[in-house]
Amino acid sequence: MEIGHKISQGLGIEGDVCREWPIQFRINKYSFTEESVGSLGVQLHTDSGFLTIVQEDECVGGLEVMDKSGQFISIDPIPGSLLVNLGDVAKAWSNGRFCSVKHHVQCKEAATRISIAVFLLGPKEDEVEAPPELVDSDHPRIYLPFTYEGYRKRRLSTGLRAGEALELYTIQNA
Numbered sequence: 001m002e003i004g005h006k007i008s009q010g011l012g013i014e015g016d017v018c019r020e021w022p023i024q025f026r027i028n029k030y031s032f033t034e035e036s037v038g039s040l041g042v043q044l045h046t047d048s049g050f051l052t053i054v055q056e057d058e059c060v061g062g063l064e065v066m067d068k069s070g071q072f073i074s075i076d077p078i079p080g081s082l083l084v085n086l087g088d089v090a091k092a093w094s095n096g097r098f099c100s101v102k103h104h105v106q107c108k109e110a111a112t113r114i115s116i117a118v119f120l121l122g123p124k125e126d127e128v129e130a131p132p133e134l135v136d137s138d139h140p141r142i143y144l145p146f147t148y149e150g151y152r153k154r155r156l157s158t159g160l161r162a163g164e165a166l167e168l169y170t171i172q173n174a
């Protein structure tokens with residue numbers, strides 16, 4: 001995926017790191033009713049993979065991302081735009097330089113909301129680990145290597161869906 005390649009180039013990593021990583025495609029349909037206004041359509045989470053591209057519903061908002069202070073920021077629909085966010089694999093692979101953004105979907109009005117997401121997950125068999133260029137004495141390695149599939153299962157089995165599962169792989173906790 002060209003965008004994944006550009007992002008790694010931005011950190012000075014040459015080569016096609018994301019090449020042949022599996023991609024998942026999903027259409028989310030939210031049938032929001034008067035009763036669901038104020039409740040969550042999707043609980044707070046981070047995306048588990050490297051990068052997500054979302055085509056938001058052009059009319060019905062609801063996506064909110066959490067900033068560093070814990071405040072939610074509404075992502076209002078902008079017709080013709082795509083939203084890109086980074087997930088836990090990007091945080092681990094970048095040795096903590098990238099941040100996986102916490103987000104949820106809140107029902108704000110009684111309407112059907114549709115979003116279309118493409119997830120660039122992570123290496124199919126190889127382990128996720130920061131390349132040597134991103135590790136030095138000022139930036140010691142933060143995470144133990146893990147496979148994407150192992151990580152995905154760990155998130156499911158622990159129920160830690162908002163990025164906390166990465167902490168299970170930090171080197172001092174090993």
Ligand SMILES: O=C(O)CCC(=O)C(=O)O
Nearest residue numbers: 028042047063105115117
């Ligand atoms: O529906 C949305 O706007 C976002 C959905 C989402 O966060 C996801 O599918 O991971």
Ligand SMILES: [Fe+2]
Nearest residue numbers: 045046047103
């Ligand atoms: Fe998400």
